Amino acid sequence: MIRWHAGASTVAPALPPPTPAPRPATRRRLRPCSAKKPADDGDRAGGGSSLLSKSVLLRSGVALFALGFVDAGYSGDWSRIGAISKDTEDLLKQGAYAVVPLSLALIFSLSQDSSSES
Numbered sequence: 001m002i003r004w005h006a007g008a009s010t011v012a013p014a015l016p017p018p019t020p021a022p023r024p025a026t027r028r029r030l031r032p033c034s035a036k037k038p039a040d041d042g043d044r045a046g047g048g049s050s051l052l053s054k055s056v057l058l059r060s061g062v063a064l065f066a067l068g069f070v071d072a073g074y075s076g077d078w079s080r081i082g083a084i085s086k087d088t089e090d091l092l093k094q095g096a097y098a099v100v101p102l103s104l105a106l107i108f109s110l111s112q113d114s115s116s117e118s
Contacts, residue, residue, distance in 0.1 A: 059107045066103035069096040
């Protein structure tokens with residue numbers, strides 16, 4: 001083995017990379033695939049309900065709005081990083097007492113509307 005002197009320590013040369021194993025002679029042929037879904041007879045042709053309907057998205061948005069009020073008013077994080085002032089935080093805290101019950105009422109009224117339409 002060859003050694004080179006590099007300062008106060010010795011360094012050995014790196015080993016050559018191992019040779020790859022030979023590939024088998026039979027290889028699979030690649031075929032193009034289609035991203036289109038095959039048409040089925042009952043494939044939402046009659047306006048079937050999707051997983052995320054407008055009602056679910058609207059209720060989720062209202063709930064997120066109400067949770068935003070609670071987070072901004074009560075966590076203290078937003079005023080600590082300087083995004084809102086302490087006065088605004090106190091105002092959001094008071095506003096949450098009106099926004100959260102109204103949001104809950106809207107969420108439950110939307111769920112009753114969507115169940116009565118079905």
